[in-house]
Amino acid sequence: MALSPLELRHLRMLAALRETGSVSRAAQMLCLTQSAVSHQLRALEEHYGAALFERKSSPPSFTPVGKRLLRLADTVAAELRATEAEIQQLVGAGAGQLRVAVECHTCFDWLMPAMDRLREHWPEVELDLVSGFHTEPLGLLRSDRAELVILHERPADTDVALHPLFRFEIRALLARGHALAARPWLEPADFAAETLITYPAPDDMIDVIRRVLRPAGVFPRRRDSELTVAIVQLVASRRGIAALPGWAVAGYVERGYVVERPIGPEGLFGELYAATLPAAATLPYVQDFITVIRETSFLTLPGIHLLGGADG
Amino acid sequence: MALSPLELRHLRMLAALRETGSVSRAAQMLCLTQSAVSHQLRALEEHYGAALFERKSSPPSFTPVGKRLLRLADTVAAELRATEAEIQQLVGAGAGQLRVAVECHTCFDWLMPAMDRLREHWPEVELDLVSGFHTEPLGLLRSDRAELVILHERPADTDVALHPLFRFEIRALLARGHALAARPWLEPADFAAETLITYPAPDDMIDVIRRVLRPAGVFPRRRDSELTVAIVQLVASRRGIAALPGWAVAGYVERGYVVERPIGPEGLFGELYAATLPAAATLPYVQDFITVIRETSFLTLPGIHLLGGADG
DNA sequence: TGAACAACATGAGGCACATTCATGGCTTTG
């Protein structure tokens, strides 16, 4: 019909801009550089001869033209989604099984919302959680007990399809007024005299032990609890210190229940990956799930960094 | 949202495929090669794992998946159109003036439908027809008496924006059983003893005279009439022969009122162009008009060939 | 029946255009 430089990519970009509230974050969500998004915006604004949003205000307020394009983006996205769903039905590819195995406790924080959204999009897919912790998670894929595994380490195997998710900082949690809270960051030795409060899991699964304390020859007492709230409670009442993902405790820190410090001068960072068999990686609902995980996590977890896109 | 290789280009392609009824014609309409459209189709079918339409049948019948995508294409196209219209209103670029000057009589056949469609799309644009024939049509642009001129010859001037429209064959029209109808094609000399029936216009404006007869030194008697029907009538009743665009008389020929023959062994071809001032070429409704002309002409005029696209 | 033709498929390669890279200006924050 009419020649228009408008493409779906632009609509997706505008939606991401609204969701994330900034050009750079939108770029991350789209697996692009900030520059690319900026160029796209400029091209659109040039074409319509009007600004699309007010840059100097956060959250950015869209102009009427911008709002109209966003409305288009929404309706088109909805139509697109409906179409693809119907087509999957027609082709018979809409049904299937997706069993997800998880290595880390905190993962449930973002996994549940993601699974909910997937259930909406793919009602015909049997979605299961493979519970319990396994020494060799990739074995679950090969023995056909799971279609997707969440890992907190890049596996050595190259015969599985790896989908980078995001990167986050693991920070030490201290009671207010704790002696160590005076330091700008914590050294491994600082843990020696403390009780380390963790989730119930083998040492190997706990990043701060595997990657910081054990290499330094430090083996503090351990105490564990299933619930993040309980861990925070124990820390606050000076029964020990913990090392948790920043997003998991941001709320408690903000409210002043506890304080947090980096681990080591550069901080300690964890990364999460999803792994599937190569064959499963081509299934549309698996691809959709990866995308949904990245998006929901990025939007709900503060301070995380998406992996595998245009920037590290 | 979901990563989908589907882009607007694909939807436009499918719509064109439906309108034109064939891959190659769709390609022409999209200003692409047949190969490009074929590749696009293959990519889509590969992605959805299903055929989109039955190739060996004309008109091509779409599979359920193809039909569903076409429905999407229609709704998205409508949404897109509505959005752009609203934005033009917001920006204030929806209003303007478009005076069209025409050189040839038959042009009205396709110009009227195109102007009707433009009026729908751009209700705020003042659409006028500059009547009468002018010796120097480009002068109308420079003296600001028209925004767009239809030409049947590539102008020498390079300071106007030229928009190629389409190419068509001009064929000789003869009464059934006419002596010349025995020939596979007509030579210039064949016109010498005949009366040439034309529209009322100077010799310069009549392609067969300017490009065939005059160069050959042949100057047949002339007789003219305003209406195509009347010309056909005169030819049928053996008052003379005519030379008209194939599309303009296809109906009469099909019904057997008259017969047609190529002019010269290779045939005589006419080409039509639209010209505007460079500034006017950037106006959205002018661009839209060009597109609309090409599309409506291509869909309604039999045997024409779009110009300026991926193929000559 | 076969040749000529039309329509579509397919692989390789070129080229346009979106994206990245590198940098600078601007605002915010401690």
Added chain:
DNA sequence: CAAAGCCATGAATGTGCCTCATGTTGTTCA
């Protein structure tokens, strides 16, 4: 006031779409 975000912009780069050339199939004439 330094330091860090955030965004804009020009030039370089690379990816993917399209074209080109050719092969294949189906169709229409002698």
